[in-house]
Amino acid sequence: MSQHLLDTSIEYLKGVGPGRGELLRNELNIKTFRDLLYTFPFRYVDKTSFQLIKDVYSDGQQVLIKGTIISMDKVGGKGRGRLEAVMRDGSGFIQLIWFQGIKWVQESIEVGKEYIAFGRVKMYKGNRSIAHPELEPYLAQNIDALKRMDPIYSSTEKLDKKGLSSKVRRNLIKNLFKKIGKSDLEEFLPQPLMDKLNLCSRYDSLRWIHLPGNKEEYELAKNRLKFEELFLNQLVLILNKEMRKRKMSGAIFSTVGEKLNSFYHDKLSFELTGAQKRVLKEIRKDMGSGSQMNRLLQGDVGSGKTIVALMSMLIAIDNGFQATLMAPTEILAQQHYTGITEMVSGLGVKVAFLSGTVKGKKRKELLRLLTNGDIDILIGTHALIEDHVIFKNLGLSIIDEQHRFGVGQRARMWGKNEEKEPHILVMTATPIPRTLAMTRYGDLDVSIIDEMPPGRKDIKTIHRTDSSRPKVDAFLKREISEGKQIYVVFPLIEESEKLDLQNLQDGYERLLHQFPRPDYQISVVHGRMKAESKDFEMQRFVKGETHIMVATTVIEVGVNVPNATVMVIENAERFGLSQLHQLRGRVGRGGQQSYCILITGYKLSKEAKHRIQTMVRTNNGFEIAEADMMLRGPGDITGTRQSGILDFKIANLVQDQKILQVARHFARNIVEKDPKLLLKFNSRLKKYLSEQKRLAKDWGRIS
Ligand code: ADP
Numbered sequence: 001m002s003q004h005l006l007d008t009s010i011e012y013l014k015g016v017g018p019g020r021g022e023l024l025r026n027e028l029n030i031k032t033f034r035d036l037l038y039t040f041p042f043r044y045v046d047k048t049s050f051q052l053i054k055d056v057y058s059d060g061q062q063v064l065i066k067g068t069i070i071s072m073d074k075v076g077g078k079g080r081g082r083l084e085a086v087m088r089d090g091s092g093f094i095q096l097i098w099f100q101g102i103k104w105v106q107e108s109i110e111v112g113k114e115y116i117a118f119g120r121v122k123m124y125k126g127n128r129s130i131a132h133p134e135l136e137p138y139l140a141q142n143i144d145a146l147k148r149m150d151p152i153y154s155s156t157e158k159l160d161k162k163g164l165s166s167k168v169r170r171n172l173i174k175n176l177f178k179k180i181g182k183s184d185l186e187e188f189l190p191q192p193l194m195d196k197l198n199l200c201s202r203y204d205s206l207r208w209i210h211l212p213g214n215k216e217e218y219e220l221a222k223n224r225l226k227f228e229e230l231f232l233n234q235l236v237l238i239l240n241k242e243m244r245k246r247k248m249s250g251a252i253f254s255t256v257g258e259k260l261n262s263f264y265h266d267k268l269s270f271e272l273t274g275a276q277k278r279v280l281k282e283i284r285k286d287m288g289s290g291s292q293m294n295r296l297l298q299g300d301v302g303s304g305k306t307i308v309a310l311m312s313m314l315i316a317i318d319n320g321f322q323a324t325l326m327a328p329t330e331i332l333a334q335q336h337y338t339g340i341t342e343m344v345s346g347l348g349v350k351v352a353f354l355s356g357t358v359k360g361k362k363r364k365e366l367l368r369l370l371t372n373g374d375i376d377i378l379i380g381t382h383a384l385i386e387d388h389v390i391f392k393n394l395g396l397s398i399i400d401e402q403h404r405f406g407v408g409q410r411a412r413m414w415g416k417n418e419e420k421e422p423h424i425l426v427m428t429a430t431p432i433p434r435t436l437a438m439t440r441y442g443d444l445d446v447s448i449i450d451e452m453p454p455g456r457k458d459i460k461t462i463h464r465t466d467s468s469r470p471k472v473d474a475f476l477k478r479e480i481s482e483g484k485q486i487y488v489v490f491p492l493i494e495e496s497e498k499l500d501l502q503n504l505q506d507g508y509e510r511l512l513h514q515f516p517r518p519d520y521q522i523s524v525v526h527g528r529m530k531a532e533s534k535d536f537e538m539q540r541f542v543k544g545e546t547h548i549m550v551a552t553t554v555i556e557v558g559v560n561v562p563n564a565t566v567m568v569i570e571n572a573e574r575f576g577l578s579q580l581h582q583l584r585g586r587v588g589r590g591g592q593q594s595y596c597i598l599i600t601g602y603k604l605s606k607e608a609k610h611r612i613q614t615m616v617r618t619n620n621g622f623e624i625a626e627a628d629m630m631l632r633g634p635g636d637i638t639g640t641r642q643s644g645i646l647d648f649k650i651a652n653l654v655q656d657q658k659i660l661q662v663a664r665h666f667a668r669n670i671v672e673k674d675p676k677l678l679l680k681f682n683s684r685l686k687k688y689l690s691e692q693k694r695l696a697k698d699w700g701r702i703s
């Protein structure tokens, strides 16, 4: 296949060469013409309109001024001299100052001529000046070439040092556009779509996003590129979903069997909530349809997803299939294993556990039983998806807390049954803002448990500073005296693990002092501990042998101790919103009033304050997820960074929700009418998608 011009190595671009080529590669991951083209400016300097000098009054403002240089003088002594010029337009005067390159400026500027000056204004005692302005002679005929928006590219210290400024980058882009023409940037959006939405061409959009002549061009380019990005994201997701529905037939679970029935009637000690019933119905419908289920189950912490998962697995077993439940951590997997084993006791369901810690003979035997079909439910960590784990006939895979897993792991589950892909149920307790769910899980059907089991009281969230520790301690003692248990959580930030551990150690010692043995018992769990001792400490707390559990964020996901009523979060300002919410969800699981106490230093950044206030204000996970996204931007929401598909270059899920809706609408429309993209006006889209597929080294990221 002949190489596309855009795939040319960056050093071959005029103005780059081997040295700069290496810099661009190392610093910005710009390897080819294409990379340069698709690395967009992050802002622009507006040089589209002139300002009158009299209107210039704010310090630091960037201005473009047209005027005549009326004087130019060298002032000051040897070595420290400077050049001062005065520019006049019809409205006033402004001083231009140079401290360097004086000789050159002096020689190139003519007093009495008209110039265009651009720079940052300094106001000092009513005088306006610009130091080191950009100066160009004013020529009436090329005024349009002068007026423009200059792109500013993100840079690094090294690039700055080596002089690869935005100005240089701009010139590189200009050189690039001398080499590439419209035929190198073929349009791929269907014409009817472009007409309907009034989108500019691909070529124009790429040219204008770097070199807009005016605001209109910039707006057109920006809109087109944002739309394009979101549209392709949605199209790929929806196409994949359709293709799977067509090609991947799932096992049909038609029987409502004995195990589900006896669980429901004999073992379940409570009534399912309406939401749980509805969601189960949706899942059953999927699993009976003949197509493979790919469903996302969202529900706030404590909403009762585990029961739904278990009942779905029982359906699989009743129909002669095996089921698996994968959790992101050893502790969580263990807890699922213990809980589920207990729940199905007496039903004749064989449950097994697999993680990295299951080794040697034990593992061998387990794998043998699994392949023979003697294990009904396998619960574990990502060890489950390793290749040598072979099921007899896997019918349903449940992935808990998907945000902890990469997207690829979901796909690997499909391969676990060679005849028919297993049904997939992805569960997440991290409510995801709508836009994020659409772009990340747009290929999944979504079920939501939006109702808490009855009797739950809202958790009271309180903000306290260090100084009110004595009060907090007294409160904790009161709770303990009533037989309740308490979590105390310390942040863990990987970059300074040592410090964090110290922090936890200090806190632990303080608590030991305040809550002395033998009246008080304290468990401690952190990431540096061996799995066995972690588990031991955890179990002591679960069994109620200890009153306080001191931990780093390892307890974040899934742990269920209904008797724990207080969650104390130390250095709460260092946690993100969704993490805080996750932690808070550890309490309030029994019927008793529960509390979350956020302890921070006295001084807080504006953002930290906002996070804490949001936590105090609301218990609603979706509200918190939205606030989190607004604060941090979608890229920083827990776990999404690893997912790959959210690395949008220009679209912004916070600002561009409207565009996303439109993109989704049209992507759906196209797939509905032409699922294989066979219509004439869709052919270029089809071609482009297959090119992209070739380019994406790791197509798994997108598919
Ligand atoms: P999630 O996984 O969604 O965080 P769990 O499935 O762990 O929530 O459920 C939390 C707690 O609520 C468990 O102790 C569970 O037994 C209980 N629970 C679940 N559903 C109900 C219900 N319908 N009524 C009462 N309690 C419930």
Ligand code: MG
Residues within 6 Å of the ligand: 302, 305, 306, 429, 558
């Ligand atoms: Mg759970």
